[in-house]
Amino acid sequence: MATKISIIDDDRAVREATKDLLRSLGYAAEAFDSAETFIAKGDFAETSCILADIQMPGMDGVALQAFLVECGHALPMIFITAFPDEGVKQRVLASGAYGYLVKPFDESRLLDCINNAIAH
């Protein structure tokens, strides 16, 4: 069973920090600077959970979720955003997301979401 968590965020500092946090918690984590890069690598099977930013150039988090659902790789997704939007939140949660976290978020909340996602 795959335990790798993929982080997709165009902001390098956030991306690296999240990756480091997950590493410090004992997870294997990989960071991608965009949804396109992640898709291009195609490691869907290795990925147990996706932490994706919503606002990104090109394909954003929401589009990525839709894309994965559409192409049959409905990976557990946790959204993180610096721009909270209730409508978007409802939409992504309804589409099966395991979390909608507003930056900056608590470690415990992230862990809860990841644990939920992985347990699935």
Place this chain on the structure above:
Amino acid sequence: MAARHLSNVAGAIGFILYLNGIAELALASAAPAPQAEARQVLLLHSFGRDFKPWSEYAKAIRLELERQSPWPLDLQEHALITARSADDNPEAAFVEYLNALFVKRRPDLIVAIGAPAADFVQRQRARLFPTTPMILAAVDQRRVKYSVLGPHDVVAAVSIDYEAAIENILKVLPDTNHIAIVVGTSPIEKFWKEEIVPVAKRLEGRVKFTWYDAYSFDDILKHAAALPPNSAIFWELMIVDAAGVVHEEGRTLSRLHAVTSAPIFSYTDAFFGKEIVGGPQVPVLEAAERVGAAAVRLLAGEDARAISVPLTGMGTPKYDWRELQRWGISESILPPGSEIAFRSPTIWDQYRLQILGICAAVVVQALIITWLLYEHRRRHLAEVLARSTMAELQGVNRLAAAGQLSASIAHEVRQPLQAAAANAYAARNWLAAGRQDIDEARSSLDKILDSVRRANDVVSGIRAMFDKDRTAKSPVDMNEVIRTVLTLINLHLRRHRIELETDLDNTIEPIEGHRTQLQQVILNLAMNAIESMQSCPKRILRIRSRRIEPHGALITVQDSGTGIAAADLERVFRPLFTTKSGGMGMGLSICRSIVEAHGGRMKVSSPAEGGSILEFDLRCMPQQ
């Protein structure tokens, strides 16, 4: 009457036949007109030819005769000096002498000038060419014996009004309390003194009178030189002084004038012309004119009894401007209608045009200066107002942008906060009991510090962008300004799915300016661009900087939006112009005013391929 006075004069000079140079002024006879024989006129002077006032009358009468007479005139002038003394015995000899002179041809007209001459011819009329017409001229009516006038005699008298003459002194110098009367001791002088005495009597108590007939002329000069203030001198006559000295040459008045400490007045304008202040005076010319007119009529053969010559009274008051100045008499105090003679031409009179020209130039200059100052002030006020208005608008514009961008700004702050938080959790985890991974923890802590710095930069950028601009001009890197703005609108761009293309020229030099204002320009242009592309499928924002040689930067903001209608290109910079429903229409106006305040210019264009291009240039700081 004259005879009575004559007998009273002590130390009189003897009767002298005074043939005054036998003045045969045959002026006209030198060039006799062929058609008419010259008329012989005997001018009989009372004294010598040089005694004023008669000399003045004589002069005027001669001129009038010559002016008015249609015939050539042969003027013969003789003077009797009997008037100076009291002895009348030699009169008969003088009559004989005159008869002898005119034995071949008696005169056509006799003109007696002055009272003594009138007196003489009236008494001797029977022996002096009794059928020859005669005019008694320059004689006061009081000295004419109307009862013995003959059928060939005409009187052209004057009427002296001493009352008016002396009242005039008190009128123009109201403080006068002392008047010295210059009058001599000859019979005619005694006569006139007696005429003045009643006037003096009437003024008793108000004015003290000094009579100079008791003084030698030298003493008169001394006395006049030491007159107390508020004194005046009234010049009657000075023919023979108290010392018996005859003053013929007419210089007495000017000698008195030279030393006097008080103004001098008189009763006839014969004396007027230098020494006399003035007032109502018997006008010599007017009297002479009448004599001339009567003479011509008599010469023409008119009956003397048909000729009535009007009395010449005191004329219009006439004053000598120089004497008014000397004695400090204001023109305003003079009687209405007074004439002022001898007004020395003032600088105004001489250079009126030049002065007017200069004044006009000065006035025009002053007006222009005033106008310029006024305009300057107005402009200054307008600028201050415009500046403050513009500053306010800039503030409002910034606030509006801040409102629009609040989400974007929050986003930009949250990113480093998120990074810092995640790193902090990680660091805590690395240091958890049993792990103690110091290197990882240190790395996380370093990253936290980086994020804090980044967050601080964002916050500083926000302050710099939206706070009131209180900073002075400083070197500003336009590329950095563009980057700061793009950071803040990062999310905004993303949300509107704007593709951003930046092309920044790293060789541009810093420009001297206000960072906040310049950021505002970029921000406004970028936000406008974003908005213009909302309805377009293709959304590309291009921001470019270029160096302009030698020291300049050209910043271009291009969008792929709806563009600007050609008709609106001219208007986009105008305040309140807007195509947006919610816009104030101040954005571009503010941008342009900021750019212009930095010495640059802003242009707008709408290229054929669509969208719009806004570009502006700025001058860079010259390299040291």
